[in-house]
Amino acid sequence: MGRVDFFNEGRVLMLAPMAELTTPPFRRVVRKFSKSAVLFSEMLSSPAVVGGALYNEPFMVKNIDDEPFVFQILGGDPESMSRACRILGDRGCSGVNINMGCSSPTIMKQVRGARLLKEFELSREIVARCREAYGGNLSVKLRTGFEKHDEEFLLDFCRMLVSEGVDFIILHGRFAKLAFKRKADWKMVKLLKESLPVPVVGNGDVENAGQILHHFESTGCDGIMIGREAMKSPWIFVLADHALGRGGDVSDIDLLETAADVLCGLEDFLPPELHKSRAHRFCFYYSKNFKFDHELFRNIRNVDRIPEMIKIIEEYLNRNPHERIIKIPEM
Numbered sequence: 001m002g003r004v005d006f007f008n009e010g011r012v013l014m015l016a017p018m019a020e021l022t023t024p025p026f027r028r029v030v031r032k033f034s035k036s037a038v039l040f041s042e043m044l045s046s047p048a049v050v051g052g053a054l055y056n057e058p059f060m061v062k063n064i065d066d067e068p069f070v071f072q073i074l075g076g077d078p079e080s081m082s083r084a085c086r087i088l089g090d091r092g093c094s095g096v097n098i099n100m101g102c103s104s105p106t107i108m109k110q111v112r113g114a115r116l117l118k119e120f121e122l123s124r125e126i127v128a129r130c131r132e133a134y135g136g137n138l139s140v141k142l143r144t145g146f147e148k149h150d151e152e153f154l155l156d157f158c159r160m161l162v163s164e165g166v167d168f169i170i171l172h173g174r175f176a177k178l179a180f181k182r183k184a185d186w187k188m189v190k191l192l193k194e195s196l197p198v199p200v201v202g203n204g205d206v207e208n209a210g211q212i213l214h215h216f217e218s219t220g221c222d223g224i225m226i227g228r229e230a231m232k233s234p235w236i237f238v239l240a241d242h243a244l245g246r247g248g249d250v251s252d253i254d255l256l257e258t259a260a261d262v263l264c265g266l267e268d269f270l271p272p273e274l275h276k277s278r279a280h281r282f283c284f285y286y287s288k289n290f291k292f293d294h295e296l297f298r299n300i301r302n303v304d305r306i307p308e309m310i311k312i313i314e315e316y317l318n319r320n321p322h323e324r325i326i327k328i329p330e331m
C-alpha cells in the first residue's frame with residue numbers, strides 16, 4: 001500500500017491504542033461515529049506477531065472499515081520489530097506505530113515501551129530497521145521524558161526519530177515515571193510542533209470537544225489522540241467534528257444501543273474465554289456516563305455473561321430513561 005497522508009485534511013482525530021480495549025469490535029463502533037478518525041489497534045507484542053501466536057490472532061484482525069488504521073507494535077528487539085512491521089504491513093494497514101510510551105513496570109523491565117526512551121541507540125536501530133521493512137506511515141508514540149519532562153532530551157530524541165524516517169510523532173504529555181498521575185503537559189506538544197518538520201499529534205486527558213478545539217488552537221498540533229474518553233463515550237468524535245465545523249450524519253446517540261453494539265461485538269469477535277474480562281473492562285469506562293455509575297458497574301461486575309450485562313444496563317435505563325439519549329446539536 002502506498003503511503004496514505006493522514007494529515008491532508010488538517011486537525012486529525014485519532015483513537016488511542018489501549019490494551020484490552022481497542023479491539024476490532026470496539027473500533028467498528030467508533031467508526032460509526034467518525035469516518036475520518038485514525039483508529040489504532042491495541043499494542044501487539046512483536047515476538048507474538050512474528051511467532052504467529054494464536055492468542056494474538058483476534059487482535060490482529062482488521063475490520064473492512066477500519067481504515068485509516070494503524071497497528072501498534074511493542075518490543076525491544078530490532079529484528080523482531082522489523083519482522084512484525086513487515087507482517088502487519090502485508091496485511092495492508094496504512095500505518096504502523098512503535099510503542100515507546102507504555103510505562104507499565106512489567107513492560108519497562110524488558111526494555112520495551114517507555115523504557116526505550118533511555119536507550120537512544122537501540123531506539124534508533126529499531127526505527128531504522130522498521131523503516132527499511134515497512135513502506136507505509138511509520139510513527140512513534142512516546143512520553144515527554146523518563147524521570148521528568150525533559151525538553152532537551154525530547155527534542156534530541158525526536159529529531160533522531162525523524163532522521164531515521166518516521167512520518168509523524170504522537171506525544172503523551174506525561175513523563176514515564178508519572179504513569180497516569182498529574183495532568184498531561186500540552187506545552188510539550190507545542191514545543192514539538194514548533195521544532196519538528198513532521199506532523200505532531202498530542203495526547204493526554206482530553207475529556208470534551210471544547211478541550212480538543214483549545215488544544216488545536218493553543219499548540220498548533222496536527223492531530224489529537226483520545227484514549228479513555230473515547231472508551232467512555234465513543235461519540236466524542238461526533239462532538240469534536242461538530243466543534244471543528246465538519247459535522248457528520250450522526251444525530252442522537254442511544255446509550256443502550258451503543259453499549260449493546262460494543263458488547264455483542266465482543267461476543268461475536270473474541271474467543272469465549274475473553275468475553276467476561278473484556279466486557280467488564282469496557283463497562284468500567286462506559287458506566288461513567290451514568291449518574292449512579294458505581295452501583296451500575298458493581299452490578300455488571302457481579303455477572304459473567306454479556307447478555308446479563310446488557311440487561312443490567314437496560315434495567316438501569318428503564319429506571320432512569322432521561323439518561324438514555326444524548327442529543328447531538330444541529331450544525
Ligand SMILES: Cc1cc2nc3c(=O)[nH]c(=O)nc-3n(C[C@H](O)[C@H](O)[C@H](O)COP(=O)(O)O)c2cc1C
Pocket residue numbers: 016017018019020021042043072099101102141172203204205206225226227228229
Ligand atoms: C487501559 C489502558 C490501556 C492502554 N494501552 C496502551 C497501549 O496498548 N499502547 C499505548 O501506546 N498506550 C496505551 N495506553 C495509553 C493511551 O494510549 C493514552 O496514551 C493515555 O491513556 C492518555 O490518553 P487519554 O488521557 O486520552 O486516555 C493505555 C491506556 C489505558 C488507560
